[in-house]
């Protein structure tokens with residue numbers, strides 16, 4: 045069937061989540077520079093990146109299809125934590141996240157030739173205290189490497205999570221409630 049939308053993402057999680065909505069989609073790659081700008085607030089950062097991913101995807105497709113982009117970051121005391129660059133970086137991040145709560149922000153953007161739609165999902169996640177031995181074993185699993193904040197709530201790190209307040213799918217990378225709402229808005233305006 046002809047796709048309604050393109051997903052500008054290399055993330056298998058986003059692909060699986062979007063497949064849960066009644067929408068036909070195709071994939072497009074969109075590499076962008078993910079550096080944080082000087083003085084940039086976390087919410088502005090994730091929103092800008094989601095939009096840039098969608099725009100980069102739309103450019104590749106010559107704006108023939110609406111394109112969806114998303115970005116997830118872990119925020120601790122206004123500090124933006126991206127993916128771990130090394131084991132040392134991972135240990136440093138998870139020691140900071142251990143035994144307290146942090147925020148996970150996921151921004152979603154849909155761009156088409158005529159419009160730009162955006163949503164922001166914010167979730168508070170509480171991790172229990174984590175020992176260095178547990179963290180070492182978790183790093184060896186390979187799971188943390190491609191995850192913002194160095195953990196995956198949907199994977200082996202599930203047992204570290206005491207509670208969450210907000211959107212589970214938002215933490216995994218694509219808040220489905222907000223995303224479906226944006227797709228409906230797009231259809232209404234078509």
Ligand SMILES: Cc1cn([C@H]2C[C@H](O)[C@@H](COP(=O)(O)OP(=O)(O)OP(=O)(O)O)O2)c(=O)[nH]c1=O
Pocket residue numbers: 052053054055057058097114115116117118148190191192193195196197198215216217
């Ligand atoms: C906190 C958390 C993040 N993540 C993932 C979601 C995102 O894929 C990733 C954050 O990196 P992003 O830069 O948002 O996305 P990405 O590089 O994986 O994919 P894209 O091509 O769309 O840019 O971390 C989880 O899978 N589980 C979690 O619990």
